[in-house]
Amino acid sequence: MSEATPSIQDREINRSQMKVTDEVAVEIRNMNKWYGSFHVLRDINLTVNRGERIVICGPSGSGKSTLIRCINALEEHQKGSITVDGTLLSNDLKNIDKIRSEVGMCFQHFNLFPHLTILENCTLAPIWVRKTPKKEAEETAMYFLEKVKIPDQAYKYPGQLSGGQQQRVAIARSLCMRPRIMLFDEPTSALDPEMIKEVLDTMIQLAEEGMTMLCVTHEMGFARQVANRVIFMDAGQIVEQNEPEPFFTNPQNDRTKLFLSQILGH
Amino acid sequence: MAHSAKSSVSYVRTEMLPEQAPPVSESGLVKWVRENLFSGPLNTILTVLSLLAIYWVVSHVFQWFAYGIWTANSLSECREVRNALYADGRNVACWAVLSERWNQLLFGFYPAEAYWRPVVALIVFFIAVAPVMFNFGGRKLAIFSAVSPFICYWLLWGGSIWGPILTALGFVLAWLAYGQITRKFGALAGIVATILVPLIYWRFGVAPLTGLVDGILPIGIENIQSKDFGGFMLALIIGITGIVLSLPLGILLALGRQSDLFIINKFSVIFIEVIRGVPLIVWLFTASLLLNYFLPPGTNFDLMLRVIIMVTLFAAAYMAEVVRGGLAALPLGQYEGADSLGLDYWQSMRLIILPQALKISIPGIVNTFIGLFKDTTLVVFIGLLDPIGLSNAIRATTEWNGIYWELFIFIGLCFFVFCYAMSRYSQYLERKLATDRH
Ligand SMILES: Nc1ncnc2c1ncn2[C@@H]1O[C@H](COP(=O)(O)OP(=O)(O)O)[C@@H](O)[C@H]1O
Ligand SMILES: [Mg+2]
Numbered sequence: 163m164s165e166a167t168p169s170i171q172d173r174e175i176n177r178s179q180m181k182v183t184d185e186v187a188v189e190i191r192n193m194n195k196w197y198g199s200f201h202v203l204r205d206i207n208l209t210v211n212r213g214e215r216i217v218i219c220g221p222s223g224s225g226k227s228t229l230i231r232c233i234n235a236l237e238e239h240q241k242g243s244i245t246v247d248g249t250l251l252s253n254d255l256k257n258i259d260k261i262r263s264e265v266g267m268c269f270q271h272f273n274l275f276p277h278l279t280i281l282e283n284c285t286l287a288p289i290w291v292r293k294t295p296k297k298e299a300e301e302t303a304m305y306f307l308e309k310v311k312i313p314d315q316a317y318k319y320p321g322q323l324s325g326g327q328q329q330r331v332a333i334a335r336s337l338c339m340r341p342r343i344m345l346f347d348e349p350t351s352a353l354d355p356e357m358i359k360e361v362l363d364t365m366i367q368l369a370e371e372g373m374t375m376l377c378v379t380h381e382m383g384f385a386r387q388v389a390n391r392v393i394f395m396d397a398g399q400i401v402e403q404n405e406p407e408p409f410f411t412n413p414q415n416d417r418t419k420l421f422l423s424q425i426l427g428h
Numbered sequence: 429m430a431h432s433a434k435s436s437v438s439y440v441r442t443e444m445l446p447e448q449a450p451p452v453s454e455s456g457l458v459k460w461v462r463e464n465l466f467s468g469p470l471n472t473i474l475t476v477l478s479l480l481a482i483y484w485v486v487s488h489v490f491q492w493f494a495y496g497i498w499t500a501n502s503l504s505e506c507r508e509v510r511n512a513l514y515a516d517g518r519n520v521a522c523w524a525v526l527s528e529r530w531n532q533l534l535f536g537f538y539p540a541e542a543y544w545r546p547v548v549a550l551i552v553f554f555i556a557v558a559p560v561m562f563n564f565g566g567r568k569l570a571i572f573s574a575v576s577p578f579i580c581y582w583l584l585w586g587g588s589i590w591g592p593i594l595t596a597l598g599f600v601l602a603w604l605a606y607g608q609i610t611r612k613f614g615a616l617a618g619i620v621a622t623i624l625v626p627l628i629y630w631r632f633g634v635a636p637l638t639g640l641v642d643g644i645l646p647i648g649i650e651n652i653q654s655k656d657f658g659g660f661m662l663a664l665i666i667g668i669t670g671i672v673l674s675l676p677l678g679i680l681l682a683l684g685r686q687s688d689l690f691i692i693n694k695f696s697v698i699f700i701e702v703i704r705g706v707p708l709i710v711w712l713f714t715a716s717l718l719l720n721y722f723l724p725p726g727t728n729f730d731l732m733l734r735v736i737i738m739v740t741l742f743a744a745a746y747m748a749e750v751v752r753g754g755l756a757a758l759p760l761g762q763y764e765g766a767d768s769l770g771l772d773y774w775q776s777m778r779l780i781i782l783p784q785a786l787k788i789s790i791p792g793i794v795n796t797f798i799g800l801f802k803d804t805t806l807v808v809f810i811g812l813l814d815p816i817g818l819s820n821a822i823r824a825t826t827e828w829n830g831i832y833w834e835l836f837i838f839i840g841l842c843f844f845v846f847c848y849a850m851s852r853y854s855q856y857l858e859r860k861l862a863t864d865r866h
Pocket of ligand 2: 228
């Protein structure tokens with residue numbers, strides 16, 4: 163079992179709304195990406211159905227971040243296709259902005275806007291991208307800030323919050339755009355141990371509400387409890403994927419075995 | 429916990445101590461003086477010597493300053509007054525040159541009955557920038573700020589009111605062109621049209637249109653030629669216009685230099701490097717001499733306008749590099765955060781990137797402003813009567829031949845006041861915008 167997050171195992175997870183449907187949320191086909199001449203992603207094929215909670219793990223530099231950043235076009239791919247919510251990712255800026263406004267993303271270093279208050283961080287995109295009236299955007303923001311349990315920080319600046327609080331604000335900020343898919347890129351790796359739990363709790367809560375999630379994380383406790391599929395990447399390829407139980411207890415690929423033994427400390 | 433306060437196992441503090449003030453010798457003036465002035469025999473000697481030197485200088489200079497003569501009509505009259513007043517033949521300043529030439533130092537050869545116009549223009553300017561500088565006001569004040577340059581122009585140069593109004597129309601045309609052409613032909617065509625349409629309109633459209641409308645409805649005030657402008661008014665007009673225009677232009681150039689669009693990128697780089705790599709004085713001579721060759725014959729392109737354009741372009745090149753430094757200092761995560769929320773390029777620049785980049789760049793920006801403002805004195809070399817030029821003219825008269833210090837001290841002091849005000853404002857702004865420590 164994972165050592166880092168024993169606490170979330172105490173949590174009773176409500177699976178009533180965690181339903182994987184047949185509807186396809188993200189479809190990646192034969193996708194390849196190069197950084198210059200460096201072939202960073204090789205022939206990625208991945209279909210994510212609505213309601214899935216996918217955890218992506220793998221050694222550092224294996225291309226996990228690059229993969230999920232391709233999904234909302236923060237990185238460009240050179241070959242193959244990515245379809246998000248039925249919209250094909252192409253060079254058309256309109257498509258890209260549409261996909262980005264429907265796919266929420268949380269980063270390792272939160273990427274909050276330090277010159278804006280927490281509330282302004284949350285209302286900015288709804289107001290400017292969705293053209294939501296300010297008042298309504300603020301109500302939505304307060305609703306989600308309450309959900310991540312920091313409504314009382316709304317008028318502070320990000321620099322005045324702890325790391326865990328900042329990451330929860332980042333989640334709330336994404337949620338304010340009412341995304342249908344959430345991407346997480348190592349959301350807890352920059353946090354102190356006692357803050358990891360509060361962020362994971364928020365993520366579990368999201369999963370319980372049926373959000374489609376792709377998480378790059380090394381929180382194996384989270385993967386066991388929440389994910390319905392775990393993907394292992396190495397050297398730019400998807401090496402193995404399975405349901406959490408068989409993935410952890412009976413990995414097939416040697417690289418997976420090695421990785422798991424290192425990360426779980428067996 | 430099992431341990432009681434009286435536990436014999438080990439010493440346990442039961443009450444936390446309150447905070448105490450430091451001893452007198454460790455705080456306040458005493459500490460400062462001891463540490464900074466008398467921390468050893470050598471330092472003590474140096475302190476005493478310095479104090480003596482300061483006393484000697486101040487007592488002499490102060491006398492020169494304070495006993496100065498304020499009313500006289502020429503330098504020789506000044507000397508007579510001094511000899512009559514002070515039998516000891518002490519050296520005193522002749523401030524009378526300032527009081528006698530006050531208007532000229534401020535306004536140059538601007539007609540006296542129109543002195544109110546630059547004053548009102550300056551007030552209009554301050555009302556226009558106050559909402560921007562101190563972050564208040566709503567839509568109405570913003571509209572006023574937007575039209576204020578045209579009001580100021582009209583107040584200063586006078587003439588038909590239709591000139592500035594029809595010139596302002598060029599910006600509306602640019603905006604329309606941007607919207608229409610971008611929608612129909614894409615972003616690059618839109619940018620080109622935004623630049624070309626108003627330029628063509630200003631070059632060929634404004635003059636005939638102004639004549640036409642003025643013929644129908646003549647409204648105007650006395651026209652005053654640029655050659656009559658001078659003194660601090662001239663320095664302020666060139667300096668303020670340059671400051672106000674060079675910031676947005678510099679921001680655009682900095683963004684251009686970061687852009688992936690090949691033409692825009694190369695244009696920005698070449699512009700910045702060429703303008704910055706050549707001394708301002710060369711550009712000013714270019715403005716005053718060479719432009720006449722390039723412009724179509726018969727165009728009467730005001731020298732002062734040319735100088736303002738050159739000073740603006742010059743400062744903009746510096747500004748671009750200052751802003752680029754701010755842009756580069758932002759973590760990549762800020763761009764990604766903005767992108768991931770679906771903000772488009774201009775939204776993320778305006779709402780996320782620039783506010784932070786400009787905040788980082790405030791010291792550099794103000795530095796460039798101050799440099800620009802002081803550089804306006806260079807226009808003396810192409811024959812404009814800025815304060816230095818005027819002081820030369822004043823010293824060339826028979827009345828004031830031989831006077832130096834008083835004029836230059838006054839000019840230096842005025843420039844210092846403006847530059848120091850800018851510096852203080854920038855510090856205020858930095859403090860106001862600091863959101864990381866509260
Ligand atoms: N902008 C970039 N330019 C060049 N190489 C990059 C860039 N970003 C990442 N890489 C390389 O691509 C590989 C995959 O990176 P990344 O997706 O961040 O890995 P992970 O998230 O799995 O640690 C790494 O070897 C990294 O050095
Ligand atoms: Mg990564």
